[in-house]
Structures are given as C-alpha cells and as structure tokens.
Amino acid sequence: xxxxxxxxxxxxxxxxxxxxxxxxxxxxxxxxxxxxxxxxxxxxxxxxxxxxxxxxxxxxxxxxxxxxxxxxxxxxxxxxxxxxxxxxxxxxxxxxxxxxxxxxxxxxxxxxxxxxxxxxxxxxxxxxxxxxxxxxxxxxxxxxxxxxxxxxxxxxxxxxxxxxxxxxxxxxxxxxxxxxxxxxxxxxxxxxxxxxxxxxxxxxxxxxxxxxxxxxxxxxxxxxxxxxxxxxxxxxxxxxxxxxxxxxxxxxxxxxxxxxxxxxxxxxxxxxxxxxxxxxxxxxxxxxxxxxxxxxxxxxxxxxxxxxxxxxxxxxxxxxxxxxxxxxxxxxxxxxxxxxxxxxxxxxxxxxxxxxxxxxxxxxxxxxxxxxxxxxxxxxxxxxxxxxxxxxxxxxxxxxxxxxxxxxxxxxxxxxxxxxxxxxxxxxxxxxxxxxxxxxxxxxxxxxxxxxxxxxxxxxxxxxxxxxxxxxxxxxxxxxxxxxxxxxxxxxxxxxxxxxxxxxxxxxxx
Amino acid sequence: xxxxxxxxxxxxxxxxxxxxxxxxxxxxxxxxxxxxxxxxxxxxxxxxxxxxxxxxxxxxxxxxxxxxxxxxxxxxxxxxxxxxxxxxxxxxxxxxxxxx
Numbered sequence: 001x002x003x004x005x006x007x008x009x010x011x012x013x014x015x016x017x018x019x020x021x022x023x024x025x026x027x028x029x030x031x032x033x034x035x036x037x038x039x040x041x042x043x044x045x046x047x048x049x050x051x052x053x054x055x056x057x058x059x060x061x062x063x064x065x066x067x068x069x070x071x072x073x074x075x076x077x078x079x080x081x082x083x084x085x086x087x088x089x090x091x092x093x094x095x096x097x098x099x100x101x102x103x104x105x106x107x108x109x110x111x112x113x114x115x116x117x118x119x120x121x122x123x124x125x126x127x128x129x130x131x132x133x134x135x136x137x138x139x140x141x142x143x144x145x146x147x148x149x150x151x152x153x154x155x156x157x158x159x160x161x162x163x164x165x166x167x168x169x170x171x172x173x174x175x176x177x178x179x180x181x182x183x184x185x186x187x188x189x190x191x192x193x194x195x196x197x198x199x200x201x202x203x204x205x206x207x208x209x210x211x212x213x214x215x216x217x218x219x220x221x222x223x224x225x226x227x228x229x230x231x232x233x234x235x236x237x238x239x240x241x242x243x244x245x246x247x248x249x250x251x252x253x254x255x256x257x258x259x260x261x262x263x264x265x266x267x268x269x270x271x272x273x274x275x276x277x278x279x280x281x282x283x284x285x286x287x288x289x290x291x292x293x294x295x296x297x298x299x300x301x302x303x304x305x306x307x308x309x310x311x312x313x314x315x316x317x318x319x320x321x322x323x324x325x326x327x328x329x330x331x332x333x334x335x336x337x338x339x340x341x342x343x344x345x346x347x348x349x350x351x352x353x354x355x356x357x358x359x360x361x362x363x364x365x366x367x368x369x370x371x372x373x374x375x376x377x378x379x380x381x382x383x384x385x386x387x388x389x390x391x392x393x394x395x396x397x398x399x400x401x402x403x404x405x406x407x408x409x410x411x412x413x414x415x416x417x418x419x420x421x422x423x424x425x426x427x428x429x430x431x432x433x434x435x436x437x438x439x440x441x442x443x444x445x446x447x448x449x450x451x452x453x454x455x456x457x458x459x460x461x462x463x464x465x466x467x468x469x470x471x472x473x474x475x476x477x478x479x480x481x482x483x484x485x486x487x488x489x490x491x492x493x494x495x496x497x498x499x500x501x502x503x504x505x506x507x508x509x510x
Numbered sequence: 511x512x513x514x515x516x517x518x519x520x521x522x523x524x525x526x527x528x529x530x531x532x533x534x535x536x537x538x539x540x541x542x543x544x545x546x547x548x549x550x551x552x553x554x555x556x557x558x559x560x561x562x563x564x565x566x567x568x569x570x571x572x573x574x575x576x577x578x579x580x581x582x583x584x585x586x587x588x589x590x591x592x593x594x595x596x597x598x599x600x601x602x603x604x605x606x607x608x609x610x
Contacts, residue, residue, distance in 0.1 A: 371529065404551050
C-alpha cells in the first residue's frame with residue numbers, strides 16, 4: 001500500500017517498526033501534492049525543504065532512540081489561521097498577505113514538541129468567515145470529489161487536503177461549523193472540541209466566544225490521536241478549560257457502551273436534502289445495530305440558531321477585526337495615492353465637501369486600508385456587527401441574541417439529561433457548485449443550520465462520512481456530545497467506522 | 511425597522527470602512543435582508559432570560575504574578591507597515607491635511 005493511503009495510526013506503527021522513514025512519508029506526500037494540488041488548491045503555502053528537514057531531524061531522533069512522541073515524523077497541515085513563528089500566516093486575506101507572526105500558536109508549539117512535520121498552510125474563507133472557501137482572497141480550493149463544487153468552509157483547504165490524500169490529517173477551526181461542514185463536503189472526519197478544550201492562543205480571532213481548534217482526519221481514531229496532542233489548559237489562554245485531557249487515543253477503541261442517541265425532530269424537516277436524509281437514517285440504523293437506543297428529542301429553539309449565530313459572531317468579529325488598522329501590522333493603503341484621490345474629490349465637489357465627521361489623515365488611512373484589504377464577506381460581517389452593537393440597536397439585536405443563546409443552551413442541557421449523544425445531518429445538502437450562493441449571503445448562512453448551535457452552547461461535535469449521493473458526493477452525519485465528552489463522541493464514531501467503509505473511499509484525481 | 515443607505519453610510523464610518531457608492535447600494539440591500547431575517551428573534555419572549563455571553567462558567571482566571579519573556583521592540587515593530595526608528599508611523603491625527 002502506498003504511504004499516502006495510510007492513516008496516521010498506521011504511519012505511527014510503520015515508523016515504530018522501521019518499515020519506512022519520516023523522510024519517505026514526507027517525500028510521498030510532497031509528490032502527491034505536486035501531482036494533485038493544481039486541481040484541488042488545498043494549500044496556500046508549502047515549504048518542501050523545511051518539511052523534509054523536519055522529517056530528516058525526526059529520523060535522526062528515532063535512530064538515536066529519542067523520539068519526541070509516538071507521532072514523531074508524521075506530517076500535518078495547518079489552516080492558515082494558526083500563527084507559525086517566522087512563517088507567513090495570512091488568513092487568506094490581503095490584509096495579512098505579508099504578515100509574519102513573531103510566535104507560534106500554542107497548538108503549533110504542541111505539534112512541534114510532539115515531533116510532527118509541518119507540511120504547509122491550507123486555504124480558508126478569509127478570516128474563517130464562510131462555508132465554501134470561496135471568500136478566500138489568496139487561493140481557490142475545489143472539492144476533490146468534483147472540481148465544479150466547493151470543498152465547504154471555512155476549513156476547506158484542510159478538509160480537501162485530507163480527502164485528497166495530500167496529508168493524513170490537518171488542523172482546522174470551527175466557529176459555526178467550519179470544521180464539521182467541510183469534513184462532510186469532502187468525506188472526512190472533523191471534530192469540533194468543546195469550547196475551551198483546545199487553546200486559542202495564536203489563533204487569529206474571528207468570534208472569540210465561539211472559535212475552537214480541532215482535527216480533521218480520515219478516521220475517528222486519528223482524530224483522537226491528534227486531539228490528545230493539541231488539547232489541554234494553557235496559561236496563555238484564560239478561556240482554556242482547567243479540565244484534564246483524557247487519553248483519547250486509548251479510550252477511542254474501548255468497547256462501545258450502550259448509548260442512547262437522540263434524533264432531533266427539527267433537523268429532519270424542510271430544507272434537508274432527501275439523499276442526505278436517507279444516508280443519515282441509514283447511519284442511525286447502523287448505530288442501532290451497534291447496540292444504540294434511539295430516542296426522538298426536540299431542541300425547540302434550534303430554528304433560531306442561524307440568526308443568533310450570525311448576530312453574535314458578527315458582533316464579536318467587528319470588535320476583533322478592529323485591530324487591523326494599517327498601523328501595527330498587516331496591509332496599509334498607499335497614502336500618497338489616497339491623498340491625491342481625496343484632493344481630486346474635493347476639487348470636483350468643492351472644498352466644503354470634505355467629510356466633517358472627525359475627518360483626519362489617520363481616519364482616512366484606516367478606512368481606505370480596510371476598504372482595500374478586506375473582502376466582501378468580511379466587510380458584510382463587520383458592518384452587521386457594528387450595526388448590531390451601535391447605540392439604539394444593542395438591546396434589540398446583540399443582547400437579544402445572547403438571551404436566545406441561553407435558550408439554545410438550555411435546550412441542549414435538557415436533552416443531554418435524556419440521551420448520551422445527538423445524531424443528525426451535518427449539512428442540509430451535499431457540496432454545492434462554486435458560485436451558486438456567493439451573491440446570496442442568507443442562503444449561504446443556512447448551511448450552518450445544524451452546526452452553529454453547538455458553538456453557541458459550547459458543546460462538542462463531530463462529522464463523519466456516512467454515504468454518497470448518486471452523483472458521488474460525500475455525505476456527513478453529525479454527532480453531538482455534552483461538553484468535555486469528546487471521548488464518548490470519538491468512540492461512537494470509531495465503532496461506526498469499524499462497521500462501514502465510507503471513510504476508505506478516495507476521490508479520483510489525476 | 512428598515513435600513514437606509516444613510517444608516518449604512520454612518521455604520522461604515524463607525525466600522526472604519528470606506529465604501530464605494532456601489533458597495534453602499536449592495537450592502538443596504540443585503541444588510542436589510544439579514545436584519546429582517548434576524549428580527550425573527552423578536553418572536554421569542556426573553557423578558558426573564560439572562561444573556562449568555564460565553565459558554566464557559568469561568569470567572570476571574572488569575573495568572574501568577576511572575577515576569578515572563580515578551581516580544582522585544584524589534585519583533586513588535588517587524589510587521590509595521592511604516593515605522594520611524596522606534597515608533598510606528600501614522601498619518602497626522604489632527605489638523606494636518608497631508609497624510610504624510
């Protein structure tokens with residue numbers, strides 16, 4: 001079997017047995033990327049020489065009996081929203097096209113300390129805002145199963161890279177579904193851990209109360225291995241949870257307890273594609289065959305999830321993205337050109353036409369810098385958030401959304417008193433065509449219908465492959481667990497994958 | 511409550527975004543649609559519901575009061591679009607029409 005087909009767990013065992021070297025693994029993946037990434041576009045940046053050097057160092061450590069961890073020498077890809085010291089971190093935005101962070105994100109540091117080889121940075125919707133990776137300013141990513149379709153987003157590059165066998169696993173971030181939704185569209189496993197399970201230090205902020213880092217992989221067992229490396233409290237992130245990390249890689253393979261799975265009635269209503277619904281029903285049947293008990297439950301406020309999510313996420317984004325001021329780091333407009341444009345305008349309109357609202361060179365620089373460097377979706381969300389936080393609207397929108405957020409959380413608290421996990425579709429449809437929803441933000445936002453509520457409540461969620469449409473597109477089933485029950489979530493997914501082979505299929509790419 | 515072009519223009523100033531006339535037109539329509547959509551939250555009676563701003567119940571997370579390494583000046587300034595020796599360089603805040 002070719003090295004690119006091996007899971008991370010198989011690579012770990014092969015390295016330990018001396019069947020191949022870390023350099024051979026990295027070399028195989030680099031060749032695969034060279035061959036297929038022209039048509040997929042998963043990676044924004046590769047550093048083959050640096051990756052091979054890391055692999056060589058890993059081989060030396062292993063030869064000397066000084067492996068940093070059992071995963072020493074296994075490559076990983078990073079969504080380009082995680083800071084890497086001395087290497088560009090762009091968020092696929094013109095704003096950060098030349099930004100070179102002075103430090104590593106905690107997750108990146110942990111990966112390095114475990115000896116993983118950092119293969120490259122993957123594409124995303126600009127600042128992780130989107131669910132198609134079409135809002136990316138610095139690259140175009142296609143679905144490996146059908147180049148006319150989107151890979152999902154915002155972690156679209158990470159999902160596509162894993163699905164196309166360019167890397168065994170990758171890191172993504174999930175604010176409203178940005179790990180689980182592209183995992184479903186590309187046919188991979190994607191885990192959004194509980195809020196606070198993984199440090200956000202060095203992860204470029206989108207919506208701080210919702211953002212969470214997590215793994216994308218081909219198997220739940222691999223996701224468990226990677227989560228074990230990156231999880232844990234971090235003094236650099238005061239919102240990281242002081243909760244001990246479980247040995248997920250061990251608990252994932254333990255016998256499956258008799259679980260009660262809740263099926264959310266609201267998730268099988270209008271808007272759900274029939275083929276997706278049928279595949280998820282079959283997955284529910286498989287879980288019954290695995291000894292699970294199915295109980296129908298209700299999340300009465302889930303229909304308000306998308307509206308609540310877009311208000312809260314946009315408000316937090318408008319505040320977080322205020323840091324891009326053209327002064328400290330990132331893009332800055334050409335002020336000489338800007339000055340000439342302003343002078344021209346004033347000549348045309350007469351001197352009195354100058355904006356009198358605190359007009360100054362500094363303010364004009366801010367506004368022009370941000371106008372030139374942010375893409376349309378980022379601007380839309382900054383505008384929505386600024387509006388919803390502005391005087392006179394704060395109570396009606398932001399505060400209201402926070403109250404509904406509590407109702408959504410209480411819905412989950414109530415159901416998790418009755419069931420161990422929730423099961424349902426990850427997305428309303430399989431991957432859609434590029435361009436299809438780009439001019440209709442509200443239609444795009446509906447793609448987060450089943451995923452965003454988990455971020456609002458802070459609970460853990462996972463998507464795993466459960467079938468294909470007749471046209472050959474992957475379908476994802478979502479499992480949700482109470483906070484800090486990743487172990488149960490991963491174990492259920494692992495046992496499902498022992499019974500099914502959806503995750504072993506590979507897209508045909510030339 | 512509907513959104514006017516003047517509202518959008520005012521918000522663009524608060525958001526520190528310069529918008530072209532075309533962007534103003536498009537955003538007036540799009541934000542208007544989004545605002546109408548999110549107004550569905552008004553259907554819910556939330557009079558006695560405490561807002562939930564954060565999913566975790568943590569309060570007052572303290573760090574040890576110890577000195578740790580931090581970025582030195584060169585590192586902090588390394589990404590500055592414009593600098594002047596030890597400072598970030600920005601356009602004049604008051605009075606001066608030229609943006610330097």
